[in-house]
Amino acid sequence: MSVRVAWLLSLLLLAGAFAPRARAGWMERTEAIMGTRVYVQLWADDADQGNEAIEAVMAEMRRIDNLMSHYKPESELSQINARANREPVQVDKELFALIKLSTHYSQITEGAFDITYASVGYLYDYPRHVHPTDAQIKAALPAVNWRNMLLDEAHHTVRFEHPGMRIDLGGIGKGYAVDRCVAILQARGIQRAVVTAGGDSRIIGDHMGRPWLVAIRHPDNPKKVVTRIPLSDSAMSTSGDYERYFDENGVRYHHIIDPRTGHSASKVRSATILAPTATQTDGMSKTAFVLGPEKALEIINRMPEYDAVFVGPDGRVLYSNGLRPPAPRPAGRPPAATVGSPRVPP
Secondary structure (H helix, E strand, C coil): CCHHHHHHHHHHHHHHHCCCCCCCEEEEEEEEECCEEEEEEEEECCHHHHHHHHHHHHHHHHHHHHHHCCCCCCCHHHHHHHHCCCCCEECCHHHHHHHHHHHHHHHHCCCCCCHHHHHHHCCCECCCCECCCHHHHHHHHHHCCHHHEEEECCCCEEEECCCCCCCCHHHCHHHHHHHHHHHHHHHCCCCCEEEEECCEEEEECCECCECEEEEEEECCEEEEEEEEEEECCCEEEEEECCCCEEEECCEEEECCECCCCCCECCCCCEEEEEECCHHHHHHHCCHHHHHCHHHHHHHHHCCCCCEEEEECCCCCEEECCCCCCCCCCCCCCCCCCCCCCCCCCC
16 A cells, blocks of 8 residues: 555544534434334434434334234234134244233223224224124124133243134234333433324433423314323323224214224223333223223222323313322412322313
8 A cells, every 4th residue: 555545544534533423413203104103203412323223113113013913914913813713823922922911901901901802893994984783793792802812821822712803902012112112212322212103102211301291182173282291201192082983973983992892982082091111001091991981090090100181071181190180279278288290280
């Protein structure tokens, strides 16, 4: 190598060493994955680090979708639905663990959460305004029972004990995917971020010294807000009868199915759950639609890691104990000290 070439290479290396790093700041991206809108916003020390982290999140979302989608015939979940009525189906350890976890939510919600609702749910087609007849529901409903799933933990197999059974992880899978993506970001050193898949979100850290302010939309008007909740290092899921639905003859047919009846559940219009992880919030956010807000709040208030906000059919907003606004005090009396969870105004 000539002296001149060596000198030029040295200059280039020095220039690279002292080149300014890509600028730190907030970065975001939205993609359509898992049949919904996946959104990531994060603070990165440099743009390359942020782009790589966001791409890792989207890749993980696509991986989980390929594993757990009931729309894709080649997915393992679709293979369960196609074969588990005839034989035990061996599946990936990760998928097996999530199916088993779903039975925990079936237990604590007294069956209001049940992934076998898909035995009836598949008869609905919301974009095409198709719903099953009463006779079709009556014929399919006996297959809805989470206790009729035989789960062999030693071999990671799933077997259905009732003909016509199907499962759908839509009520817990997106929350699980959000948690997986948060773990990826944390492993990469990201300290401030939000990951959202449909109505399921999880927040890492705060928003530069302040909590993230998360709004709950009005069921009938996307431009109106029921309440706003300040959150840091927390997860939140909101389910509403306005997400996937159609109206026919004064009846709203939406995607949250009552496992006991096979019809769209209608005891609330909107349900928001707060907890440490999105898997927890996703798994509980359909409960009030089936059980009603009062019964659902009984369950939520027994579990200190959870909080909830429900909007009833009559427009009433109900809060769990940790979020309930303080009662009005008599005029002239000083406010009492507040201990515990932050209070959110109605």
